[in-house]
Amino acid sequence: MPDIGLNAYMLVAAAIFSAGLGVVVARRNAIAVLCGLELILNGASLNFVALNRYTGPVARIDGQMFAVFIIILAAAEAAIALAILLNLYQMTNTVQIDEADSLKN
Amino acid sequence: MPNLVMLALLVVVLPLAAWTYGFLYAFFNRRLPSYQDKLATAAISGSLVIALYMFFTEVLFVGSGITNPESWSFTWIQIGVTGHHPFILNLDLAVDNITVIMFVVVTIVATCVHWYSQSYMEDEDRYSRFFFYLGLFTFSMLACVATTNLLMLFIFWELVGVCSYFLIGFFFLKKSAGDASKKAFVVNRIGDGCFMAGICLIYSVLSRYWPDEGVLSFARIWESIALLGAADGPWVGNESLLTAVGLLVFMGCVSKSAQFPLHIWLPDAMEGPTPVSALIHAATMVVAGVYMIVRMFPLMAGEGYLSGNYFDSPVLFIIACFGAITAIFAGTIALAQSDLKKGLAYSTCSQLGYMVLAVGVGSIGAAMFHLFTHAFFKACLFLGSGSVIHAVHSQEMSDMGGLKDKMPHTRWTFLISCLAIAGTPLFSGFMSKEAILGQAAAYGLQVGAFWAWFPFVLGGITAFLTAFYMFRLYWLTFHGEPGDQQKFDHAHESPSKMIVPLWALAALAIVSAGIAMPFGAGHTGGHWFQDRVNDQVIVKDYLAVNASTAESRSVFGDQQQVHLVHHHDAAAIASPVVEEFHHNFHSVHYPLLGGSIVAVIFGIAGSFFFFVRNRNKDFLADIPPAVEYRRVLQNLYYVDWFACERVVPTTKDVADAAGRFDNRVVDGIVNGTARFFGRDLGWAVGRIDNIVVDGAVNGAGWLMMAGGSLFRGMVNGRIQDYVKFTAVCMGVLLLWVLAAG
Numbered sequence: 001m002p003d004i005g006l007n008a009y010m011l012v013a014a015a016i017f018s019a020g021l022g023v024v025v026a027r028r029n030a031i032a033v034l035c036g037l038e039l040i041l042n043g044a045s046l047n048f049v050a051l052n053r054y055t056g057p058v059a060r061i062d063g064q065m066f067a068v069f070i071i072i073l074a075a076a077e078a079a080i081a082l083a084i085l086l087n088l089y090q091m092t093n094t095v096q097i098d099e100a101d102s103l104k105n
Numbered sequence: 106m107p108n109l110v111m112l113a114l115l116v117v118v119l120p121l122a123a124w125t126y127g128f129l130y131a132f133f134n135r136r137l138p139s140y141q142d143k144l145a146t147a148a149i150s151g152s153l154v155i156a157l158y159m160f161f162t163e164v165l166f167v168g169s170g171i172t173n174p175e176s177w178s179f180t181w182i183q184i185g186v187t188g189h190h191p192f193i194l195n196l197d198l199a200v201d202n203i204t205v206i207m208f209v210v211v212t213i214v215a216t217c218v219h220w221y222s223q224s225y226m227e228d229e230d231r232y233s234r235f236f237f238y239l240g241l242f243t244f245s246m247l248a249c250v251a252t253t254n255l256l257m258l259f260i261f262w263e264l265v266g267v268c269s270y271f272l273i274g275f276f277f278l279k280k281s282a283g284d285a286s287k288k289a290f291v292v293n294r295i296g297d298g299c300f301m302a303g304i305c306l307i308y309s310v311l312s313r314y315w316p317d318e319g320v321l322s323f324a325r326i327w328e329s330i331a332l333l334g335a336a337d338g339p340w341v342g343n344e345s346l347l348t349a350v351g352l353l354v355f356m357g358c359v360s361k362s363a364q365f366p367l368h369i370w371l372p373d374a375m376e377g378p379t380p381v382s383a384l385i386h387a388a389t390m391v392v393a394g395v396y397m398i399v400r401m402f403p404l405m406a407g408e409g410y411l412s413g414n415y416f417d418s419p420v421l422f423i424i425a426c427f428g429a430i431t432a433i434f435a436g437t438i439a440l441a442q443s444d445l446k447k448g449l450a451y452s453t454c455s456q457l458g459y460m461v462l463a464v465g466v467g468s469i470g471a472a473m474f475h476l477f478t479h480a481f482f483k484a485c486l487f488l489g490s491g492s493v494i495h496a497v498h499s500q501e502m503s504d505m506g507g508l509k510d511k512m513p514h515t516r517w518t519f520l521i522s523c524l525a526i527a528g529t530p531l532f533s534g535f536m537s538k539e540a541i542l543g544q545a546a547a548y549g550l551q552v553g554a555f556w557a558w559f560p561f562v563l564g565g566i567t568a569f570l571t572a573f574y575m576f577r578l579y580w581l582t583f584h585g586e587p588g589d590q591q592k593f594d595h596a597h598e599s600p601s602k603m604i605v606p607l608w609a610l611a612a613l614a615i616v617s618a619g620i621a622m623p624f625g626a627g628h629t630g631g632h633w634f635q636d637r638v639n640d641q642v643i644v645k646d647y648l649a650v651n652a653s654t655a656e657s658r659s660v661f662g663d664q665q666q667v668h669l670v671h672h673h674d675a676a677a678i679a680s681p682v683v684e685e686f687h688h689n690f691h692s693v694h695y696p697l698l699g700g701s702i703v704a705v706i707f708g709i710a711g712s713f714f715f716f717v718r719n720r721n722k723d724f725l726a727d728i729p730p731a732v733e734y735r736r737v738l739q740n741l742y743y744v745d746w747f748a749c750e751r752v753v754p755t756t757k758d759v760a761d762a763a764g765r766f767d768n769r770v771v772d773g774i775v776n777g778t779a780r781f782f783g784r785d786l787g788w789a790v791g792r793i794d795n796i797v798v799d800g801a802v803n804g805a806g807w808l809m810m811a812g813g814s815l816f817r818g819m820v821n822g823r824i825q826d827y828v829k830f831t832a833v834c835m836g837v838l839l840l841w842v843l844a845a846g
Contacts, residue, residue: 021828021832024825024828025825025828025829025832026825033825097823097824097825098823098825100822100824101821101822101823102822
């Protein structure tokens, strides 16, 4: 199987990242924003793995380890974020994220 | 404190005590005590007794008088720490022959004047105040001669000056009296200013040499001159300054002792009551100047002080010339005076000229001797003239005449004093004038140059003039026809309170001649009095100890020894110059004696011829060549005219010009500067503050507000906007990194 090269991986990773960023910025639903956040993290993880594969030392798997950590981090973050969203919903009866602008105060 | 000093203090303090009592009494009661006259008289009589006691027990009959003067000194002002060039002023009091002699002069005349005034001033307003002033004057005068510190002498010198001012202006309701007192005061300022400058110079030079002492004591001043012989003396390298100091100090004498051209105040001072004229303006205050230059003689003598050869000192020659010119100048003016008191005033001027001349030719002994004798006969003449004025109520001699039988006591005492001042043998004036003329002639011989005869020639002519003009006063007052019959008819002899002092002084005018006779043990010659005076200032055997600087230091290093080494026996070492001078003095003595007797006889006979035989009251008017000269004399050689019409207006013009300069230029500069800094610069600073500083502060605020409003919109609390912002920023950052890389 021919090697598709680093650029292909990084393009895919950038596409996923951009898609995630676009979701995070554009969607009003907090659940969707969380999904976008997962996409961003996954895009970043892909970069780590690919870069480790092509540029890092042969015998090391630092990038893969980082990707695993990011997955764990994403799970934990999703759990906390969902808990926050539940509380938000209880308080404001909505999960529309642009309604929650109390940060400006 | 030593015994003699204690007595001297008592002499000085007694009149002060009477004065202080009057002062305190007036302070609480708003008027002087009615018994101020008795109080002042008692005080001065006490001083007289003590002074005579000192004179008889310590000076007159005792060896060479006081050979080791007792002294007392304490620091009056000290600014700074000893060892770091402090500023020190001492008060010194010492009793030596000169002090005691001056005490005797002052207390005798003052006592006579106090007794006399009780009668003379009886009917005057402010009678008590007169004695109040008189007490202050007597105290100041006694203190002036008791102190041996130049600064203290100056202080009391000024104090007698101000008393003179009060007493000349005693009849201050009369404009002429007020003017005369002002004139005396202002003219004296000229000399006193110079004197003060001289004192400051002395202090500045001597305080560098003796940094931790009050250097204005006489002993230090004399010693500084003696140290001219040492390599590092205070004046070494400053000899020209020493000459200037000598002349400046002498200027003090010129104004105080009424020497030409500052004599103009003395005749005007006759506006004061006559007893004051006798005490202050004849016997005591005016001789303070002579006394001072006697004390400061080493300063004038300069380097010659060491060797006794002070005959080439330029300062002394200038002094001699001042004295000689004053003597003949005032003597000639006295020829044309119609006012009895003014005639006596010019005669005083002339006699003071003699004393100054004597100092100038190097004979302080003769100067003091003439001072001593002159005090008595001149006080007697003034008190006599007061007696006459009291009788005829006029000072003009044209109102007098023929009073000899109406006022026998006044007439006889006046005659005795006239004979004394004229220099008639056996009277005191003869002895003292002889001494002065002899010294002046010896000076001429010693120096040898023709100009050195100048003092003697003028002095000799004045001796003749003195006899002439004094007897003119006598003839015109007591002989001839009454000038004013009405006044003559009312004239009467004065009461005994005035007569007794007259006789006392007249007796002294004869007896005081005897003081020049050899008294006491261990004395060799006929210069008893002069030796006693010279001993105090002139140091004969100093020569012996001055062989080296080191030795002279050891002599003077002792603080206790205030005075220089004095010679204890007559065989003290004298320099060849001194010997030569004595020889010269003796060689001219007898010719001079004969000459002056002839001058006196011609003087008296001449005035007798003019004023009694020819009854010619204004003799100069009838001698054709003399008419012009008479006008010059009556205008007092135009000196007063020059002073009042030229010097005073010029001074005023200069003062006005200075005032205008001050108003326009100095004030202009000050105001301009103030305007620039206070107003213009303030305005500019205000502008800068308003625009730049305030602008910066306000601008900073405005910038904050603008930035705030710019960023405020971004902080809307929407998490998505924050993310957008972050993403954009990260994008930009990324592009920047890529572009740079």
